[in-house]
């Protein structure tokens with residue numbers, strides 16, 4: 001079994017991005033800029049935003065965090081996004097989710113200019129991805145995709161099973177694997193025989209949110225297993241895959257932590273740089 005070391009791959013990617021940022025700065029006389037909007041004081045969101053800000057600074061991006069109290073009016077947030085859409089020093093806008101109940105998430109996502117939507121959640125980016133056009137790809141599935149490709153260059157004809165159909169993970173992951181000519185099965189909570197589906201897979205991507213759902217006898221040997229799950233349990237953080245069992249069978253597997261997680265942040269930086277390049281492609 002090969003352990004797919006997301007921490008190492010992410011560190012290599014960040015190093016490449018650092019170099020690219022320095023070249024872009026020299027060429028355009030300005031750095032790509034990432035602006036994060038953080039609403040309220042939920043601890044996990046605060047931690048994620050701090051990690052994103054630190055990573056952005058490390059590769060040389062211009063980063064800014066705009067903080068609002070929990071009770072901020074929706075209109076104030078939408079106005080700020082409109083302002084950032086027009087601000088030439090901003091290449092990427094991210095609104096940290098989840099949002100307070102009185103703020104309409106979809107309205108917020110749709111107000112971000114698609115060209116600055118570093119999360120890839122805007123319907124224009126979602127549509128472009130599913131049509132096979134250039135788009136910004138959501139950071140976590142992009143990270144999974146890069147890990148799979150690092151390990152296996154040619155995915156054509158492979159059977160891929162994606163467990164979970166969220167807009168954040170499962171659906172964009174499916175599109176990425178389809179684009180690589182995999183035969184993709186997307187499964188969810190109503191799937192009748194999840195074990196049977198997984199047993200047909202050459203590649204499994206699990207994004208469910210149920211600790212250790214995917215068991216050792218659900219996986220055939222020679223399968224690549226990518227575990228997106230981050231679940232807090234009594235024994236610490238575990239993924240959606242029973243690592244101890246599955247790692248005895250699979251050809252390759254990502255650990256939790258240290259697998260997909262570090263790639264998500266690196267891909268946010270990558271997306272910000274891609275947005276900058278597209279916005280400045282005429283110069």
Ligand code: NAP
Pocket residue numbers: 140163164165166167168169170187188189190191194207208209210228229230231260261262264
């Ligand atoms: P989500 O929006 O809650 O979606 C979960 C999906 O799993 C749904 O499609 C659901 O099916 C499906 N599901 C639930 N129970 C199932 C079962 N018994 N069998 C098969 N499918 C089942 O979750 P998410 O946002 O995609 O997140 C999934 C996990 O990834 C979570 O642990 C989250 O913390 C983690 N995550 C990690 C990262 C990272 O950077 N590593 C980033 C984001 C999320 P239905 O559609 O039928 O309800």
